[in-house]
Amino acid sequence: MLAHLSLKQFAVVDAAELAFGPGLTVISGETGAGKSLLVDALGLLSGARADSGVVRHGADRAELVGEFDLADAPLALDWLRERELHDGDGDPRCLVRRVVRADGGSRAWINGSPVTLTQLGELAGRMVEIHGQHEHQALMSRGSQLDLLDAFGRTGALREAVAEAARHWSGLLREREALQARGDVSDRIAWLSHQHAELERDALEPEPLARLLAEHRRHGHASDLIEACERASLRLGGEDGPSISRTVQQVRNELQRASEHEPRLSEVDGMLDLAVIQLDEALALLDRVRSDLDLDPASFEALDRQLGRVHELARKHRVSPDQLAERRNEIALELEQLSGATTRLETLDSEIAAARNAWRIAAGHLSEARRAAATTLAASTTELIAELGMGGGRFDIQFEPTDDDRPDPNGGERVEFLVAANPGQPARALRKVASGGELSRISLAIEVASLGLDAVPTMVFDEVDTGIGGAVAHIVGQKLRALGARRQVLCVTHLPQVAAQGHAHYRVSKTKQEGLTLSAVQVLSAREREEEIARMLGGVELTREARAAAKRLLADVG
Structure with a gap:
């Protein structure tokens, strides 16, 4: 999990030191204060491309350092040891550092050794998952839907076997076409x-x-x-x-x-x-x-x-x-x-047919695993949709067969996520759901239903609760807190109902110094947290009613 994050001269942050623990950590703040900067910093530490805009005005470089405790991330530890980036002395800590210069150039280090952005991304993929406020847009793609289903069903090995069978068939086909193109030799x-x-x-x-x-x-x-x-x-x-x-x-x-x-x-x-x-x-x-x-x-x-x-x-x-x-x-x-070309042409026909049959067998095994995973994911998501204020709604996954005469490396079917937002309505493709609020809740339900099952220990949510409120927001907060019982969860939110569910709470605020806007990040005490949630409930003026409501929200969490 992420244990410590250090920011220097990053965007509107002069310097910040943040310590993180297990469970759900929420991050709140006024609009424009820079709440999502912490997510952006983790993105850069995960190998995202940077430009000079991330360097604070007047500074020559920005420096980001993340310390991770990999006791709960064995895949990340194995990756480090394979590349001799960890000495294997029993200390599970890992230090990731990124420096971005004012001219847009950057460098990265893992445990003091220089690495490429590709390597940074490979390691981060074993430590952190970042879900942005527009994550649901990726779910509109049928390719992304298939990837999510395979991740949920843990069908990676079966899918690779299908891809390998398809590559073998394609290679034989290209060989035959090349021989045939020669004509009479x-x-x-x-x-x-x-x-x-x-x-x-x-x-x-x-x-x-x-x-x-x-x-x-x-x-x-x-x-x-x-x-x-x-x-x-x-x-x-x-x-x-x-x-x-x-x-x-x-x-x-x-x-x-x-x-x-x-x-x-x-x-x-x-x-x-x-x-x-x-x-x-x-x-x-x-x-x-x-x-x-x-x-x-x-x-x-x-x-x-x-x-x-x-x-x-x-x-x-x-x-x-x-x-x-x-x-x-x-x-x-x-x-x-x-x-031997003539003889090879004769044998290639039979080899191509055998390769196509091998692909069909591998694709059949993958299809069985996908359908089983789809049943589980659909049931879990449907249950969550109801809890998120869409009673009677239904989530389903539709399978459409592909042409098995031309083996597809992705398998023998395409999938389409279908949603019926209200009882009695026919299920429609998720990408055709009109209401932004409904789409946001459905996407969050899919994400929550499909998360927490992989080996990545830290999950980051950047305002994925946009477009919801009231009792539904309370349930979203409960789901994120429950997810925090299995994984470390960091959530940037503007909802007091979600913020109240956090095990820890950071507030991002902005000030002006010498004409420059700066952001400051501080961990909140119990009293400060109550004040922040009251602000989120009531706005700029903290009324007695807002404070009382904040106390109730925190008391309900227990």
Whole structure:
């Protein structure tokens, strides 16, 4: 639940600190005092978009902080832990902060970590539900009516199964349409087969291509390589003239004769011995290289033709030679897909039919759950309508089947909320109810009947009691107080009958300082609360009768 709300430089509020507890907390005040600002602040903490108008005139930014006790909100705690926004130390508190600058920009934090507005909204959806004074307008939409019924019946898992079945059917249908759009693919297959055969003729992987290039270069420079090998062999170990090997051996012989007079010359001899070994190995390798080299014009011509084909293929396919293997594989994959297109079309028909049948089964389960929920919701709402001064009125939910040949992700039916405001009248669509007062009461009855069953611990009502009064207002207050026994309820109201039902009461008042209008929020003591309810009953002048009526209202609550 919401434990604490802090506002700084917000609209006409300079600074305010509000503490909240369980039960029903009511917020009242004169017209224009800014009662709904507290709801607006919670909306911003819930991820609503902000503009510079929420920053108090003359200030550079507005700051909002909400502290929530999530002991009654396990889904919110789980969400925080999954995103490592809660340390899991057993403390169920959560701090949400939002700063809106005078230029309209804003930033948000959860437990000190910066977050996006989307994340703020995801968390708030697990902590707070806000019902505005125009909430009934959303109930006019048949889509919203279906969503409310599903929320009431807790059919989320069934509805997701239906949506998944519809997506699977749609995916198969798109695949079939794409295959059919190709038409006759035989010419394409023939052309791709020819291209693939050309690419299969040579080894086009990087390693074989590297070997081909090296072999081509070696054959192209064979004459120069042979001459270089022969000259090196003569200089290193030739027998017909001076050579490095013979010179080194002569030096060793001379040093060996002189080493008996200088022992360090033996070390030099050892080094030259190693050099002779290296020279012998070099001569052997030169001999092997020379024997591998051959002036073979035919082989060079064959290599040249092969390399030419590779470059020609690269130009043809507009890729580099080292990308030809990848291009060959792409063509092979497309050939495989096209070759199986006819067979795939045949199997797709049966798969589409099976997917449609799977959707019908899933939609049937969802319909059963919806009808059961509709019966319960209709009975509860009808009972509440009678209590709200519309005796004999009736609420019902009508189901209209959709076309099951085209699976709908929302299920196999649409719903329409029907209302008969008076006995003997036929039920009409809720969106066609003419009286604003009746519509307000009916919408409130639907909201009260469908609330308190989900896991969201805090519910906020912003003047949803507009258009009602008298005994009906007293009953509305009782219903909100009863809802407060199960959930934390915050209610902005102008009705004294509703305000008297609160477990706690805040008053919003406005003053003028230095030509600026400011709003102040204060929690009321028992005496102050009596005065506020008397004001709500009697207007500006607090008469003895208004005070007596306020006392009676509070005494009736007990």
